[in-house]
Amino acid sequence: MGSSRLICSFIAASLIHVPLSSGVGSCVPRGSPELASITIQATGRNLTLVGKRLCWSDALFYCRDHHWDLLSIRGPEDQEMVDELVASTPFPLTRPLWVGLRRSIRGSSWFWMSGDPMDFTQWDSASHHSSPCGGVSSGEPSTWRPGSCREHLNFICFTGTTEVVKRYFSSSTRENPTCQN
Numbered sequence: 001m002g003s004s005r006l007i008c009s010f011i012a013a014s015l016i017h018v019p020l021s022s023g024v025g026s027c028v029p030r031g032s033p034e035l036a037s038i039t040i041q042a043t044g045r046n047l048t049l050v051g052k053r054l055c056w057s058d059a060l061f062y063c064r065d066h067h068w069d070l071l072s073i074r075g076p077e078d079q080e081m082v083d084e085l086v087a088s089t090p091f092p093l094t095r096p097l098w099v100g101l102r103r104s105i106r107g108s109s110w111f112w113m114s115g116d117p118m119d120f121t122q123w124d125s126a127s128h129h130s131s132p133c134g135g136v137s138s139g140e141p142s143t144w145r146p147g148s149c150r151e152h153l154n155f156i157c158f159t160g161t162t163e164v165v166k167r168y169f170s171s172s173t174r175e176n177p178t179c180q181n
């Protein structure tokens with residue numbers, strides 16, 4: 001599965017298509033890999049909260065390698081599943097947790113990396129949207145907030161999308177390599 005190359009510079013080289021700069025190497029997962037994870041079955045999808053802590057781009061890569069994608073939250077039911085998942089997790093969690101929230105390079109619109117439409121939002125009203133990567137706080141009820149893309153956080157993956165969706169790849173992050181700033 002290539003986990004030995006699961007570092008941010010690999011993402012920058014293979015997916016984002018930007019020349020590597022010397023600054024990239026600083027974004028390497030710290031500590032020994034945490035293998036714990038917990039999965040729940042939701043409406044047509046399985047949600048897996050991963051015990052590893054990775055920067056946003058590596059979390060995306062990990063989910064696409066082992067599951068389907070970083071989680072998209074399509075409505076209140078999905079949000080409740082997140083709360084349930086967090087509440088039933090036996091290991092310590094970071095706040096926030098990464099999900100597939102990404103802000104467009106120009107402008108302030110956010111989208112799901114999975115390609116799901118963003119008909120529903122649950123932003124923390126106090127958040128300043130200065131970062132292009134988004135997660136969910138692990139409170140009850142959980143809210144969405146941007147976080148520094150380089151932060152090593154727990155994250156939620158999903159499998160089993162029922163609709164044909166167009167996932168976002170390199171073009172969405174090309175000018176904003178997550179681990180360089």
Ligand SMILES: *[C@@H]1O[C@H](CO)[C@@H](O)[C@H](O)[C@H]1NC(C)=O
Pocket residue numbers: 041044045046159160161
């Ligand atoms: C969810 O996980 C179960 C158990 O591994 C599996 O049988 C099922 O096909 C999965 N469902 C989806 C939608 O991925």
